[in-house]
Amino acid sequence: MSAPQLRIRRRIPRTPYLLLIPAVAILLIGLGYPIVWQVITSLQEYGLQQQFGKPAPFVGLQNYIDLASTSQLWIVVGRSILFCLVTAVATLAVGTLLALLMNAVTKGPRIVLQIALLLAWSMPVVAAMTVWIWLFDRRRGAINFLLDMIPGVDMNRFDWLESPATFFVVASVIVIWMSVPFVAFSTYAGLTQISDEVMEAAQLDGANGWQRFWGIILPMIRPVIGIVLLLQVIWDLRVFTQITMLQDAGSKSSEFDLLGTYIYKLGTKSQDFGMASSVSILVLAITIALSWFYIRSLLKEDES
């Protein structure tokens, strides 16, 4: 009798591990291979000659040392982090406000709002960018036309893409527009989980709107907000298409670069793949560093 019992106790559940295999395999092939290639390339001198088959000499950490000593890199890193934080926080704020609005209005307006958000979300990036670039066009853009109608404001032929400051305002507005629907829907889903009883009790106790939002709603949807902010920070740090298309419409000068376009210029356009790889590894490190805090707090919440 004791033998079978022992066997039961010792049995290791295999199924979960078997089920994990496809996901892990896809990750390894899809992410592992490029990362390994990138790490190797970042330690090599790899230019156009190597691209056409010449052997690539290993140079150790030389690419990283060269990079660390160029001020250009640190300027771009600083600019990218600032851009990504401002944009991510603004996206979150606008998205949360829209979610609260969806929660407050009746069914009709809510559906209109949701359809509008879905349309913005499903719009292909290149199509949306083309329209945005037209909107901000120096000569015929609707934005300048409307602003110019305000008495005392002279925006005729104002070139939004000429100076880095306004360039990044435009870029930020576009990125926010593109990512707000995701934040709004996620937060709205979170809001629907708050029970009416709690809100009613708070109201009876005399809590005003702001107190209810700050003291009850926000703590209750914090996990959603946390993960959404994390995703936004990661997305906004590696933003590429929007910036590169705005550069096509404006200037390709380095003052208008974020990390994505900086790497592209270094690698594909100036054909220094070794250096471009080491910047990419750096971006990976920055992403992990920025999100580390959030991932840890999320894990802690999971455990408790």
Add this chain to the structure above:
Amino acid sequence: MKRKFGVVAVASATAAALLLAGCSSSEPAAEAGGTDITLWLNGGDTPDALRDYLKTEFADATGGTLTIEEQSWTDALAKLTTALPDAENTPDVVEIGNTWSPTFTNAGAFTDLTDMYDDLGGENLLASFVEAGEVDGANYALPYYFGSRYMFYRKDMWEKAGLEVPTTLAEFNESAAALTTDDQSGFYIGGEDWRNGVSWIFANGGDLAAKDGDEWKSTLSDPKTIEGLEQLQALYESSSKAPVTESDSTPWVNINDNESTGEPEAATIIAPGWAHWSIGDLAEDPDDPTATVATWNDDTFGVFTLPGVDGGVAPVFAGGSNIAISAASKNQDASKELMTIIFSPEYQQLLGENGLGPANLEYASSLGDDQFATALTESAEGSKLTPAAPGWAAVEGSGLLEEFFGKVNGGGDVADLAAEYDGKIDELING
């Protein structure tokens, strides 16, 4: 049971989607006997008539299908870098910007065509372009067409201001400033437009880089280059309303009457010869009510070549392309067949008739003898190529020249900027 049905439905839908996706990406079946090849052309510079000619001739000669894929000039460099080394995805024959030819030729991207060189035109081919595609006496990339830039001007505005076609560069600079008003540019040039702006450097005897022994060095700080840059800076400030961030764009929209004001934005522009098809009196396109067509009007518009410092013709940037066979291509023989068609007298003749300078100068007369042909030939004679340095494509790709010209035209200190960008360009120019 219901759920199971759902799973099966989803699974079969997924499978179908994958299969269909597989079908749609498969290549069209090859015609019996012929080899199918792909030709990459950049931008819309090669007109449709010429493309059709190539396809028909290629089919007649080999029985295969020629697929022409158009790449935009902005992305071409990046696409060539990634596609050319890859035997599975490389185009067989590629048009390559003449200034990029040395870089790719040195990297070993192209097939050696030395044994065909004499059959394709030999000595008659445009020498400076042949040189750009040559390594150690072997020919890899050959000229495809040339098209130097010249000036288009509003005769009506110049005459009204009592100005004649200028005969020296200084006279041009003065006239442009005189024609500038609050709303109109005397001469419209983007601040970052180095391909046109470089003419002022060339005209003053300067250059972008020079070979010093075995090494290339950027020569922006050369006194002659500085002289040209200072003239350009002054001209941009006095005469151009274009944004400082604008680079090589579509300047002809500025010389036509603006639809909303009825006035042109500029009295003068510099543009490639084929821009004349887009310049003129605007009228609604009979085939498409949303578009307009331009009809050249000799009373309103005229052309001249940029004059040199002491008269004559200023050396302008020699625009144009080379053409080569990808070394990684599996269809070398069929590709060589296409090269034979491209360098045939018929095709060279067609290039000229369509306003593109033919690679084989024996057929230069096909350009005709109208004012456009005269201006093109005149400006091409003195035109200059960018340095044939191994790293030149990287210099262009990095955007440093746009950045430098933008800062100069933005009013920066020319000598300081020149020293700064000499340093940056030197890091890339030797490959």
